[in-house]
Amino acid sequence: MIGVAPSTLKRDELQNLRGGAALLASYQRQITREMSPDPGSWYGAVAQYSQAADTATAGRFADGVFTVIRTGKQRVRKDGQRVSLPETPSVRPTRSQLASLGLRTTAAAAVPECPGELNCRFVPAAASNYQVSTRNSNGIDVDFIVIHDLEGSYDGGVSWFQDPVSGVSAHYVMKADGSAATQMVATKDIAFHAGNYWMNLHGVGIEMEGYAAQGPTWFTPAQYKATAALVVYLARRFDVPLDRKHIIGHDNVLPPRPARAPDAHWDPGPYWDWEKFMGLLDADHRQEREAEGGEARGNIGIGEAVTIAPAYGENVQTVTVCAPTCRSQTQPSNFLYVRTEPRADAPLVSDLALRPDGSAGSDRIDDWGSTVMWGQDFVVADTRGDWTAIWFGGRKGWIHNPAGVNTRPAPDARIVRPASGATSVSVYTTAYPRAAEYPQGLPASAQTRFDVYAFPQGQAYVAARTPVDADDFFPATPTRPEVVVTGDQTYDVIQYNRRLATVNTAETG
Template identity: 80%
Template sequence: MTSRHRRHRGIGAAGAAVALIWGCATAGYALPSDAAPDAFERAAERAAEEFGVPKDVLLGVSYESSWWEANDGRPSTKGGYGPMHLTDTTSGGTYAHRPGEGPVDATGTDDPSEHTLQAAAALIGVAPRVLQRDEAQNLRGGAALLASYQRQITRAAPIDPGGWYGAVAHYSQAADTATAGRFADGVFDAIRAGRQRVRKDGQSVSLPGAPSVRPARSQLASLGLRASAGAAVPECPAELRCRFAPAAASNYQVSSRNSNGMAVDFIVIHDLEGSYDGGVSWFKDPASGVSAHYVLKADGSEATQMVATKDIAFHGGNYWMNLHGIGIEMEGYAAEGPTWFTPAQYKATAALVRYLARRFDVPLDRKHIIGHDNILPPRPSRAPDAHWDPGPYWDWEKFMGLLGSAKSQERTGEEARTGGSVKAGQAVMIAPTYAKNPQPVTVCGSTCRTRTQPSNLLYVRSAPRGDAPLVSDLALRPDGSAGTDQIDDWGSSVVWGQEFVVADVSGDWTALWFGGKKGWIHNPAGVNTRPVPDARIVRPASGTKTVSVYTTAYPRADEYPQGLPASDQTRFSMYAFPQGQAYVAARTPVAADDFFPATPTRRETTVTGDQTYEVIQYNRRLATVNTAETAR
C-alpha cells in the first residue's frame, strides 16, 4: 500500500492560538447515560457557544459528517469518530486493526486529513482517546477545528452562518476545490432547508431551516486547494469526481453491452475488505484475475472507473451475472462492526447507482440493486466460498432511500408499529428498521467474537419460536445441520428489501417460502415486513411436480454455433421448488444467453436461446427458473 500525501493547510500553532482566543479550555462534559431527549442538541449548543461557531453550522457539519450519530465510539470506514467524524488512522489506537476490521485507511502518513482527532484534542486540551467516545468532547473538538479554520480565512468569527463557508469546506479535508465545495454545499443545503432526525438512541435532533442564509462560496478560493480536474470519465455523474485507471486486460472482457443484446439488469454493491488504493492496485494486477467497473473511496471524495460499462468485469463470481451486471466496490470492511459506512460514502455510491440505473433502465429495487451476497455461485461446490458483502452493517433502507426508491420510505404512525397485515399467499418485503434491529453476528478468525448491534438482517428459523434451530441451506450443509449466526453463514438469513411469499402465520412469527421450505422470521404485528401488492409471484406450472432451480440462464447446448463451447447450465439439485410453494420474481423474465469476446479470428458473439427464465428471490440469493416450468 502506498502512502498518500495531499497538499493541505494544517492547523499549526495559529490554530491553537485561535482556540484560546475564541474559547476556553474548560473541563469537558459528557452526555450522561440517562441523557435527556435533547442532550445532544444542548451539548452542541454549548460547544458552538464556547468556540464562537453558529449552532446551525456546527449541527450542519455534524449532520453531513455522521448524520448526528456517535456510533458507540466505533470508527467509520474512513477512520472517523463521533458526531463530528474526527479522524485517526494511526495503527494501534483504541481498536487494534485486526484483519477484517477498520479503519481501512491506516497509512500512518502526516496527511492532516487522517489526524483531525489529534488536532482537535490539542486545541481543547483533551486526550485523543476521550474524543473517540465522549460525544460532548467530540462536538467541542469539531467546533474548535471549525473556529481555527475560520480564523485563518477571515480573522473573525462572523455571526452569519453563510460567512463560515470556507471553514466548512476546509473541515472536509478535501485536496481539491470540487470535493471541498461539494461537502460545504451539502452542509449549507441542510442549514437552508433544515433537517430533523431520530438518532439510534432515540434522541430527536432538529436543525430548523434558514432559507435566508447565503453561503460565501468565494471563500473557497482562499483555501489554496488544487483545481478540480475536468470530466476525465464520461461514465460518472457530474457530482462525483472520477478518474479512469484501466484494470489489467486479463481481468475483464471487452464487449459492447447493451447494443449486442446483453442487457445490464443488475447493479452489484461490494466492499473491498481493504483500502481504496489497495483495491485499485489489485484490479490492475493480472495475477488477481478479477475487477470491478468502479472503486469508491470511503470518504466519497473520489471514484476510479476501471472497466467501461459496455465491458464485462469479473466481480460477482458468476459469469452469467457478470454478463448482466455492473460491479461497484466500496472501500471498507463488511466483516466487523467497529467500522461504519460514512454519509459521504452512502451518498457517493447512491449518486453513481442512480446515474447507472438511468442509463441502463435498471429498476431501483432490491431485485436489481443487489449485494454480492445476493449472487449464487455458478455451481453448488462453490457455495461455501460464496461472498457475503457488503455485510450486515450496510443500511439498505437508508441507501435505497437515497436512490429515491418508494419502497424505502420510512414508516410512521401505526404503520411503523405494525408494518401492515400479514397473511398466507401475499408477498412481503423484508423491512426491519436498521437502528431497532440488533442481531447477534459471530465473526471467527483466530478467535470467535459475537456482537449484537443494529443490522440489516433477520434470522430464519425452522419453527415459529426463538429457540428453534436456524434453517439449513443444503448447498452449505449437505447433512442438513442447522445454520449459525456466523457472518459468512448466509444460508439462514434474509436482508432488508428482499421479497418473499408468506407461507404461514403463527402468533408473532411469519413463515416465508424460503429455499424450498418454510422459514420463520420473528415478525410481531408485521413490524419487520411490508406488503408488496404489485409483486410478480411465480409458482410451479400445472403438471410440474418440482421446478428446477439454477443460478444462470444459458442457452441449450444445441443452440451454440459450431466451434463455440456451451456453458454448463448447472442445476442446484439440492434445492427444491415443489407444487404449493411460490416465490417473488423480477419485473420481467430474461432470455437465455451467453457471450464470447472477440479474438483475432472471430468477432464478438452473443448466443441467444429460445428459452426464458424468471429471476426469483429463492433464499438469501437470487436464482433462475425456466418459465416453461412456472406459472404466474
C-alpha cells in the first residue's frame, strides 16, 4: 500500500506506522467510502483492524481504542520518549458500523475449557493480544504448557490482558488461593505470553497470581493443586508429555534473538516448587518407583544423562534481590548454581547471551544464566569428588552433588550429539521453515542462530523424545484464510542451559 518492503516495515518505526495507517484507511474506504475527519465515524474500520472473526471480539477491541481516545493516555517509552494523547471526550463512535463487517455474531469461545473441579470462567482478552487459530486441527500442535507468574494480582492480570495497550495475554490466570481460574484465550488460539512467537505457536500459557521473589507467600498448596488439575486436563487433550521438557516455566523459554536475552523473563522463579508440582502430576511416576524400593542416586556415569533433583525443602540457596534495594535472601529453592570449577568458591559460569565479555555470573535472582532447575536433564561430562560436571550452555558446568544427592539417573533420556564428521551444531531458539518454503506474498520468519552459543563435537545434550517439524502460522485476514507453512526440516528441542533451544536434526546424530 505504501511501496515499502515488508522487511523495512518490520524494523523502521515510521514506515511501520505509515503502513498501519494505510491499512486502517483501506478499511475506512471499504466501509464508508469517505475519509471523515470525525474519529467516531472510523469505528467500523478500527473494529476491522482487530482482525477478529466475531462481532463481540471486534467490538471489544474498538471500544478499547475509543476509550483511550476519549480519556487520553500518557506513556514513557523504553527509549525515554514521552508519548501523550490528549483526551477527547466529545468523540462518539458509530457502533452501528459493526453490523456491516459481515462477522460472526457470537464469540467462538464462551464456555471455559477447564476440568470440572475448577471454579473457572471465560473472560476474553483484547483481540489484539492474541491470534485466532485452529490448533491442533490445522497441524500446529500444542507441545508445551508454560507456567508464569503475573508479578501482580489476579484481578490486575485479568484486567491487563483485556487492555489492548498491553499487547500480551495468557490462556489462563490462576488465583493464589486456588479458588478461581479465568480462561482468557481459547486453547485453539495463540496467546502472546512467552516472548518467543514460535513457543507461543506451540504453547498454552498459564499465569499465576503472585510475585516470583515472594514465591512461598503466593504459591499456596491450593494453587499448586488447582494448576496441576488444569495441566493434567490440557496434557490429556493435546497429548503433551508430562515432563520438564514440555511442562516448563517462562524462565525455560529462550528469547527469539540473542539481543533479547538480557530482558528475558525469569518467572515463576526459584521458589516455584517443581518437585511438588510435578509430583501432583505424577509426571515421572515417582510414586510407582518409590513403592518398588526407590532409585539409586549415587550411580553417575560420564556420558550418561541425569535429572536435576534436589529436595526442595533441603535445597537452601542464597540469592540477591534488588527491588528496590539489594538484599540477600536465603530459603529453600528449586535450583542449583553451576560453577566453572569443582569448588564452592569458583566463579559461576557465564552465559554469553547475557555477558558477551565472558564475565562471571552472579547470584542475583534475575540472573538466570548460571543455574539449573529441578527436573531438567543434562549429560554428565565429568565427576570429581562431591562435584558433577554437566554439558551446560556449550561448556562444562559443575554442580555440587555429593553422593549424587542432587541428581537421579535418567536412563530413558534421548541424547543428541554432533553428527559424525561435523565439528559443531548450530543452536537456535525457534524452528521455522526456510525462506524459500514460504508461499509468495507471506514474509518469512527469521530462523535466528545464537552465534554466541556453542555445541561442538564432544558435547552432548538431552532432547525431547521426538523432533518437531519446522512450521509457521499466519492468521486469517479479510482476503484469505489462515495459512500454516511447514518446512521439510525437523528440529530437536534440547535442554541447553536453564532454557530450551532447538537444533536441526540434520546436524546431529
